[in-house]
Amino acid sequence: MKIDIQSRDVFYVSDGTAITCETIGHVVLGQFPFNANEKTFPFVESKEKLEDLLREIEISFIKNGVKPLVFFSMVITELKEALLQSNCYGYDILGSLVQQVETDIQIAPVPQLQRSRSVSKDSDTYFDRIAAIEYTLAHDDGVTLKGLEKADIILLGVSRSGKTPTSLYMAMQFGLRVVNYPFIDDDLSRLRLLPEFEIHRHKLFGLTIDPQRLTEIRQNRLAGSDYASNEQCLHELQTVEALFRREAIPYINTSSLSVEEISTRVLEKAGLRRRLL
Template identity: 40%
Template sequence: MAEPQLDAVGAGNPSAPTVFFLSDSTGITAETLGNTLLTQFPSRHLERRTIPFITTVEQAHEVVAVIDRLADSGPRPIVFSTAVGPDIRSVLARSRGHFFDLFGAHIGQLEGALGSSASGQPGQAHGVGDAVRYQSRMAAVEYAIEHDDGQSLRALERAELILIAPSRCGKTPTTMYLALQHGILAANFPLVEEDFDTLSLPKPLLPFSHKCFGLTSQPVRLSQIRQERRPGSNYASLTQCTYELRNAEDMYRANRVPYVNSASMSVEEISATVLQRMQLHH
């Protein structure tokens, strides 16, 4: 079992509160739920630290000692925990941070609703679901990799979704997220210079226009992203980005392709929007 990593905690901005995501498993759930709550406070700068695999009471005490040292020397830390074991949860709750027990806050209510006791075993969120569901997600990931950035046009008829957009608008992370999290067979196709000569969709996509969903962005934001990839190039210029985005949106409207501006959206938000507007559910 991996040991919790406690080195270099609090080495960032000393005036910013440190947010801890604590777990006796991977910490992914604590991060997801905690960060979802923190999005409601976008103006606050926060140092984030995930400590997974807290599997013994001794490790829990070590983590509490770190949190308490920070509480004594600076802003009181914020602590999100999804630890399941009652002994470990009890130790973590005694830290001098602002403690949010994301597991214990609702488990009692759920026990009452289901008429049975919780197992108290960590890691139960992983491996949930049957083998068929797992295999479908892996197949979707393989499909997304094969059909990333228009690399393959094979079996496009199998696609449940085809994301289209100019380069660097978020096509790849969105299709990968939809595949891994939702098992959606998603391809993505880049719009390039020659596609803007007319308002028509690229020829390979014409039979599948009902599966297409477009992404767009803000010209300044797109230019910044492209500058990181090809600094000083025409590809990254504000003029070129403005041209491509304007023409892409004209194409979407002409072909009744739904689209969303991804400039200020997370991949989770983009994916949720795509699922809802395309009515894709697994």
């Protein structure tokens, strides 16, 4: 049998959603030069569910001749031990951290099943988050400019500069109420801010992007159109960046950033506190 050491089976296992396991696993594996064949096992809270996983571990080991990597987070000790006795390399993503904290602060942990965010414990937080998502949806893409006084931040930029995904992420992850407004041709020729924005100046934040990257993104959407042409992209960006500078609106370039990175950098530059949900 030929063993391809450049490729490994990786399993994410949790008694909760396993989203945290995936996140941590991705960052850890991002440091190593091999391909991961990933599979996720959420809500492993019983022996029955663990049996399914153990079977897959055994199949992977037999098939590949090397142990799969398993990033896990489980509270029930028996399940954890059974997992660690199987033919895998197991990584408890929280275990050592919990131990270290206990040693440092001398307070005993009270183990509970993993819950990414709890609904019942804190209903206000639930409503805040839903309200932020709703507000942000209602104010996407300049649909309405009513209720700007409730906005935490107002994102400005040309079409396809990343406003919508950033707005939704900020609402979902940080519970912020985000307005986003696209500059379209009309605004560009007038090159001025809408009067509605005047009294909310302190909330304005610009997104810009490299012309080349914008062209690529627009071509992906409407190949061959004027809208996606190099000239149009360059013109729009130059006009809008001049506006940002003239009006002293802070802005960042989103070209090489993920949605998470854009959101976090905007928050930081705007001096907004994250509402940890």
